[in-house]
Amino acid sequence: MSHVVSQEWLFEHGTDDHVVIVDCRFALGNPTSGRTGYDTDHIPGAFYIDLEEDLSAPKAAHGGRHPLPNLDELAAKLGRIGVDSDAFVVAYDDQGGAMASRLWWLLTYLGHERVAILDGGYTKWKETGYPVTDEPPVERAAEFRPHVRPEILLSVDEVKQRLGRPGTVLIDSREPRRYEGLEEAIDPVAGHIPGAKNRFWKDGLTAEGLWRPASEQAERFTDLKDAEEIVVYCGSGVTACPNVLALQQAGFTNVKLYAGSWSDWISYEENPIATGNEERA
Structure with missing residues (x-):
């Protein structure tokens, strides 16, 4: 679907x-x-x-x-x-x-x-030109029964355990300058989680702001085709989500979200921090 x-x-x-x-x-x-x-x-x-x-x-x-x-x-x-x-x-x-x-x-x-x-x-x-309104919607209460899938979520400790693990790839979804630690206007510390690759989430959109088709999303992540597990994060766990969606559209199945993301990672003083572009190193 x-x-x-x-x-x-x-x-x-x-x-x-x-x-x-x-x-x-x-x-x-x-x-x-x-x-x-x-x-x-x-x-x-x-x-x-x-x-x-x-x-x-x-x-x-x-x-x-x-x-x-x-x-x-x-x-x-x-x-x-x-x-x-x-x-x-x-x-x-x-x-x-x-x-x-x-x-x-x-x-x-x-x-x-x-x-x-x-x-x-x-x-x-x-x-x-599609219709818009200021009218409130008609309430239609229902019962939502969650069936939580803990396997698609990672904690900070679980991410730390994966640093350097063969087969696991970390994806940082923020702008390149924030990933590289060149600037940081939101969080108190700049940089990224060591070993992470940078895939800016907005690169999943066309210049017109439309969602790229699955084939183009796959091209964004072509170097990940052999990854056994992909862990995605951003600044606070929000803009990582479009990258999770894009990865699924591209056919990747073992994709997990580090919901706390960078703002959680740096809240622990002992956590390591990297700067620069590791893919060019």
Whole structure:
């Protein structure tokens, strides 16, 4: 099953009984902008889910800037917006799919694979002239029963155990300059986890902001074809998710998320830090 649906598909199927549309718009540094944008206009029938209020737990000493949410609370939220075992969830944002991919990954982690992101997001939807509304969606409560898949998630200790392990590849999803440690405007320490390769998540998009097809995603990761395990991280566990999705689209199966990511890694003073581009070393 494809994890990306087209604008045309959602326009034709958005009102189907089993389809649940979720607006995930959110901007780091302006946390109210997503909800404000949603209240102004959104895709008809869409529910709003907030990155920090719904898809993350409060920040603590460890766990990163966006720790995974309380799963019982998330399951209850999903049930309130109509997600049950038969639902097909379509998530969108206006930031290239990063926030929508976070919901995609969390649903996958909770054992619900009937979920996709909207190609082109809300920006493309409005540019195309598809309908928008400021009307709230009709509530259709359901029961969401999670079936957690712990095998696709790694803790900081599990990542440390894998450093230098043959067959395991770490992927850093941040911008190259942050990966190399040349700049860091968000976290207090610059650099990357030793041994990690850099694959900027936005390289999975075309210049028009559309999702690259599976063949082009495979080209981004062609050097990983012999990897036995791929561990993906970013700054806080959010923009790693589109790379996890891209890897799955490219045919990789043993892909895991280090949800705490760089912001969690550097919260432990004893953890090693690397700088520069290791692939050019």
